[in-house]
Amino acid sequence: MTGGHGASHGAGHSEMHGPRWLSISTVTILGIAAVLAGVTAWKSAVMQGHAVENLTLSTKATTDANALTQAAERSMTSERQLFIDFRTALDSADKNRSLMIYGMMNPNTRAAIGWWREQPDESRPTSPFVSANPAWDAPGVIIDAKAALDMSNEYLHLAEFQLGRAHDLEFLAALLTIAFLASGLTPLFESLRSRISLMTVSTAVVVACVIGTAVFW
Amino acid sequence: MSVVAVVAGGCGESGSGGHTVSSDAVSSNTNCDGTVAVMLPYGRSGATDSVQMNWARVSLDKFNQDHNTLFTFEPSNVDFDVKAGVREAQRIVTNPNVIGVVGPKTSVVTKAVGPILDAAGLVYVSPSATNATLTDGNLKGFYRVVASDALQGPRMAQFIGKHLKPKTVLVVEDDEPYSKGLADSIVETLKAQGIPSERVTVKLEQKTYEDVIARVTDSVNVVAMPLLVATDAQRLANQLRAAGKYPALIGGDSLFVGAFSSPGAYVSTYAPDASQTSEGRETMHLYQSIFGTFETYGGPAYVAMQVVLTAALTACHADGDVSRAAVTKALPDVHFESKILGSPVAFDANHELIDAVVHIYQVGPRGFELVD
Numbered sequence: 001m002t003g004g005h006g007a008s009h010g011a012g013h014s015e016m017h018g019p020r021w022l023s024i025s026t027v028t029i030l031g032i033a034a035v036l037a038g039v040t041a042w043k044s045a046v047m048q049g050h051a052v053e054n055l056t057l058s059t060k061a062t063t064d065a066n067a068l069t070q071a072a073e074r075s076m077t078s079e080r081q082l083f084i085d086f087r088t089a090l091d092s093a094d095k096n097r098s099l100m101i102y103g104m105m106n107p108n109t110r111a112a113i114g115w116w117r118e119q120p121d122e123s124r125p126t127s128p129f130v131s132a133n134p135a136w137d138a139p140g141v142i143i144d145a146k147a148a149l150d151m152s153n154e155y156l157h158l159a160e161f162q163l164g165r166a167h168d169l170e171f172l173a174a175l176l177t178i179a180f181l182a183s184g185l186t187p188l189f190e191s192l193r194s195r196i197s198l199m200t201v202s203t204a205v206v207v208a209c210v211i212g213t214a215v216f217w
Numbered sequence: 218m219s220v221v222a223v224v225a226g227g228c229g230e231s232g233s234g235g236h237t238v239s240s241d242a243v244s245s246n247t248n249c250d251g252t253v254a255v256m257l258p259y260g261r262s263g264a265t266d267s268v269q270m271n272w273a274r275v276s277l278d279k280f281n282q283d284h285n286t287l288f289t290f291e292p293s294n295v296d297f298d299v300k301a302g303v304r305e306a307q308r309i310v311t312n313p314n315v316i317g318v319v320g321p322k323t324s325v326v327t328k329a330v331g332p333i334l335d336a337a338g339l340v341y342v343s344p345s346a347t348n349a350t351l352t353d354g355n356l357k358g359f360y361r362v363v364a365s366d367a368l369q370g371p372r373m374a375q376f377i378g379k380h381l382k383p384k385t386v387l388v389v390e391d392d393e394p395y396s397k398g399l400a401d402s403i404v405e406t407l408k409a410q411g412i413p414s415e416r417v418t419v420k421l422e423q424k425t426y427e428d429v430i431a432r433v434t435d436s437v438n439v440v441a442m443p444l445l446v447a448t449d450a451q452r453l454a455n456q457l458r459a460a461g462k463y464p465a466l467i468g469g470d471s472l473f474v475g476a477f478s479s480p481g482a483y484v485s486t487y488a489p490d491a492s493q494t495s496e497g498r499e500t501m502h503l504y505q506s507i508f509g510t511f512e513t514y515g516g517p518a519y520v521a522m523q524v525v526l527t528a529a530l531t532a533c534h535a536d537g538d539v540s541r542a543a544v545t546k547a548l549p550d551v552h553f554e555s556k557i558l559g560s561p562v563a564f565d566a567n568h569e570l571i572d573a574v575v576h577i578y579q580v581g582p583r584g585f586e587l588v589d
């Protein structure tokens with residue numbers, strides 16, 4: 001009687017836990033899901049860090065660009081005004097005033113005026129601050145400011161891209177909870193068919209997340 | 218010319234001329250220098266014609282910024298005056314730092330100074346000299362980044378035939394090679410289309426056009442004005458209107474400037490509307506932020522400067538030599554996408570721009586508007 005009872009008890013026990021391969025598969029899928037969740041969370045954190053870094057660089061580059069642009073605009077306004085005052089002083093033969101104004105100019109402005117004064121009368125432009133004057137440096141300064149602004153935009157776009165990728169990886173990490181749930185529920189069902197269905201769901205989610213992680217890496 | 222050259226690669230794919238190089242080949246460690254002479258007008262008291270020089274200057278500074286190079290420029294104030302052109306060419310060639318030339322502006326000056334520049338081993342890339350005979354092989358170092366009159370004249374005549382319903386076309390030309398050459402190709406194409414035409418010659422800066430106005434009768438409903446000077450064309454247009462005559466007006470690329478603003482008139486040019494592309498708009502904004510205004514006419518001057526500098530940079534990358542000979546050798550293989558022209562820049566065996574296009578604009582309330 002005891003052997004028969006033991007035999008029937010053992011057979012009932014194995015029916016409840018299912019075939020061995022199912023158990024091994026469940027554990028394997030759960031393990032992969034756990035590792036994958038950790039990896040995606042780590043990578044997401046790294047990308048968010050890079051995004052913050054690039055946002056900071058973008059802000060700095062924008063500040064630099066604004067400073068350059070404002071400096072260029074101030075310089076252009078100032079040099080024109082000084083030149084007008086200088087010409088006025090020269091035209092009224094006020095030597096002291098013209099020398100004082102000339103002394104207030106920065107070296108670039110003086111160089112621009114120097115080039116302008118050397119031109120023949122018949123072809124001298126009305127102003128020293130023209131494109132033909134190699135000593136007039138305003139175009140280069142404005143172009144530098146524009147380049148700084150372009151750099152700022154590049155950093156910003158990179159930050160946006162990295163932030164987007166980080167969110168995608170976070171989504172994958174959240175999706176993996178379905179795999180955890182499905183695998184965790186597997187032992188609770190007696191029906192082999194139900195267990196296999198849940199394992200299939202769990203496996204599919206893990207595979208999709210592996211592919212997604214590879215794409216968004 | 219001191220050079221610190223580090224080859225960073227970036228050569229483009231091969232083209233018909235063999236190895237081609239891209240203007241986008243950026244080397245962060247390259248310090249190449251040299252001087253480009255810019256033989257374009259930059260105005261006098263009361264003059265406004267410095268647009269091409271402005272564009273060339275923007276191009277130079279932008280190129281230096283993008284490529285970390287140290288190229289400079291030598292301005293040479295030459296417009297239509299042949300004597301001034303010859304004098305300036307003789308001055309330029311004696312400067313050992315000059316490695317290439319942007320310009321001249323006009324065909325007549327190009328013909329005069331070409332032999333001088335050729336003898337000095339200099340390349341010269343014009344943004345606006347369109348006479349068809351300039352690329353007949355006599356001027357060895359001449360290149361241009363615009364369509365020749367061999368394309369422009371037929372294009373104008375075809376536009377007349379297709380859109381202006383011509384009865385008889387009066388072609389008004391002046392004595393300059395540009396005007397005569399363009400008039401010849403317009404008349405030839407009109408004849409091929411079976412459209413009757415008449416020709417009349419005026420002088421440069423002529424003050425009154427009574428003889429021309431008298432010839433605009435009921436049967437003449439189109440006046441083609443391939444005149445060199447925009448103010449001459451504007452004066453003629455004004456006098457026609459004042460006489461109560463309203464033929465359709467069409468001029469050549471020399472009228473694609475602010476000085477010509479006869480409402481409804483058509484103008485042909487090789488410069489597309491740069492505002493149609495985001496890169497073109499960027500460059501326009503840059504120009505406006507420096508000079509406060511914007512004129513499209515000088516856009517090819519930007520490209521001409523890019524061409525010379527790209528050749529110089531190639532020479533610098535190749536073996537650190539930015540000499541005239543090295544630039545001359547590199548220039549035929551220059552190839553890059555132009556933000557201003559909206560198409561690739563490359564040259565054929567005759568030094569003409571491959572696939573050059575002529576566009577037709579109309580003077581509207583907001584300036585020139587692209588119509589064809």
